[in-house]
Amino acid sequence: MAREKTIFFCKECGTEYPKWLGQCPACKSWDSLVEAPKTKAPSGRTSADPFRRQSATPVTLREVPVQEEPRTTTRMEELDRVLGGGIVAGSLVLTSGDPGIGKSTLLLQMCRNLAEGGTKVLYVSGEESLTQIKLRAMRIGECGENLLFLSETDLGIISEQILSVRPQVVIIDSVQTMMMPDSSGAPGGPMQIREITAYLMRIAKEESITVFLVGHVTKDGMVAGPKMLEHMVDTVLYFEGDSTTSYRILRAVKNRFGSTNEIGVFEMRGDGLQEVLNPSEHMLRGMPEGEPGSVVAVTMEGTRPLLVEVQALVCKTTFSQPRRTTAGTDLNRLNLLTAVMQRRTGVEVSQCDTYVNIAGGMRVTEPALDLPIILALWSSYRNKPLEPHTVAFGEVGLTGELRSVTQPLLRVREAMKLGYRACILSQSDCESIRDKVPSDVKLYGLRNIGELKK
Ligand code: TYD
Ligand code: MG
Numbered sequence: 001m002a003r004e005k006t007i008f009f010c011k012e013c014g015t016e017y018p019k020w021l022g023q024c025p026a027c028k029s030w031d032s033l034v035e036a037p038k039t040k041a042p043s044g045r046t047s048a049d050p051f052r053r054q055s056a057t058p059v060t061l062r063e064v065p066v067q068e069e070p071r072t073t074t075r076m077e078e079l080d081r082v083l084g085g086g087i088v089a090g091s092l093v094l095t096s097g098d099p100g101i102g103k104s105t106l107l108l109q110m111c112r113n114l115a116e117g118g119t120k121v122l123y124v125s126g127e128e129s130l131t132q133i134k135l136r137a138m139r140i141g142e143c144g145e146n147l148l149f150l151s152e153t154d155l156g157i158i159s160e161q162i163l164s165v166r167p168q169v170v171i172i173d174s175v176q177t178m179m180m181p182d183s184s185g186a187p188g189g190p191m192q193i194r195e196i197t198a199y200l201m202r203i204a205k206e207e208s209i210t211v212f213l214v215g216h217v218t219k220d221g222m223v224a225g226p227k228m229l230e231h232m233v234d235t236v237l238y239f240e241g242d243s244t245t246s247y248r249i250l251r252a253v254k255n256r257f258g259s260t261n262e263i264g265v266f267e268m269r270g271d272g273l274q275e276v277l278n279p280s281e282h283m284l285r286g287m288p289e290g291e292p293g294s295v296v297a298v299t300m301e302g303t304r305p306l307l308v309e310v311q312a313l314v315c316k317t318t319f320s321q322p323r324r325t326t327a328g329t330d331l332n333r334l335n336l337l338t339a340v341m342q343r344r345t346g347v348e349v350s351q352c353d354t355y356v357n358i359a360g361g362m363r364v365t366e367p368a369l370d371l372p373i374i375l376a377l378w379s380s381y382r383n384k385p386l387e388p389h390t391v392a393f394g395e396v397g398l399t400g401e402l403r404s405v406t407q408p409l410l411r412v413r414e415a416m417k418l419g420y421r422a423c424i425l426s427q428s429d430c431e432s433i434r435d436k437v438p439s440d441v442k443l444y445g446l447r448n449i450g451e452l453k454k
Pocket of ligand 2: 103104105127173
């Protein structure tokens with residue numbers, strides 16, 4: 001008997017290999033290859049396939065009808081923005097995030113809003129019973145006629161129901177719990193997850209149904225990470241947040257119908273997720289006034305400026321090697337900035353422990369945070385606060401020079417809206433926006449951080 005052909009998949013990135021390797025050469029993750037039976041080359045669609053297309057002939061682009069993609073609003077401004085202005089018919093959206101972060105809650109709230117607006121929605125859960133869904137829905141509020149629920153894991157049954165109910169939006173919660181009938185792979189395994197996603201993609205495209213797919217990310221122990229699905233779907237949303245705070249951030253990491261880098265901010269309350277329309281105010285809530293080591297930075301999240309508090313603590317080390325830690329930003333960047341600072345300002349930080357924290361649970365890695373971090377370190381070292389009502393932003397190079405950043409005017413305007421009256425920035429940004437801001441707003445342009453000595 002011929003040996004059954006098998007193939008190895010990387011469960012992180014989905015790359016295929018003919019033999020097992022300890023490290024995936026594509027994504028460099030260790031011990032991520034799993035064995036799966038080799039599938040035959042797709043032999044067209046079987047007759048049992050309800051989504052069979054009639055013909056496939058090549059066409060020129062001129063023959064392709066262009067329609068402006070109609071968008072349906074989810075009635076949640078934050079979610080709409082991340083999606084690129086509402087949901088697009090026929091798109092496949094992957095929503096992933098840690099367990100318990102609020103994916104099901106977010107999607108249920110979205111479904112409820114869509115249904116209220118007259119869109120027919122089918123919510124398929126393979127994780128929870130109808131009773132559990134009802135309990136969650138009761139916390140959020142009344143669900144109307146247009147929102148149907150199905151607790152099922154068999155994709156064959158689900159696709160039959162999709163064809164009979166004909167919803168405009170379908171939620172599949174989650175891809176890991178779904179089962180593909182007559183699939184050779186193990187349920188929840190990389191083969192099945194791929195097949196399921198490809199199948200749902202076809203449903204989405206051919207029936208013009210928007211499909212939201214939920215995928216879990218766990219540190220390890222999961223057979224197939226949603227990472228490998230990312231290239232298959234139209235949009236990838238990540239829902240993230242610090243488990244100690246109630247803030248949740250929705251990020252688009254891929255979007256065929258909009259820009260990435262946009263974020264939506266939500267707060268998890270007792271009655272579901274609440275949109276945070278002015279995140280800067282929330283991020284700065286409870287910020288100490290006039291304390292050394294605290295600086296307000298203006299970062300950009302997509303098209304939106306966001307004010308965050310950068311805190312630093314510098315103190316003489318009691319260890320043989322000084323300690324440096326960061327929360328919410330990059331440690332390597334801090335190491336680099338302290339070195340630049342020591343060289344250019346003469347402040348002896350190399351013999352000090354330095355701690356940097358972005359308050360509010362945000363994670364910011366934008367280079368515009370360089371100057372605020374240096375100012376916070378400087379202020380903590382000298383034990384002197386910055387002038388009150390001051391914000392800062394700017395990238396710092398290795399020679400200590402300050403470089404311009406994107407959208408300086410937008411950043412200053414956002415800070416002014418929240419009552420800030422002074423801004424420390426690079427000289428070049430300062431010159432470019434000086435005549436566009438009111439004269440009572442003080443702009444301090446710096447060329448090099450060496451000027452901080454004075
Ligand atoms: P859930 O949407 O089930 O998470 P996921 O689908 O990502 O696994 O949300 C889980 C958490 O959210 C749970 O710990 C309870 C909390 N929660 C609230 O705090 N308020 C609410 O109104 C709801 C519905 C959930
Ligand atoms: Mg869930």
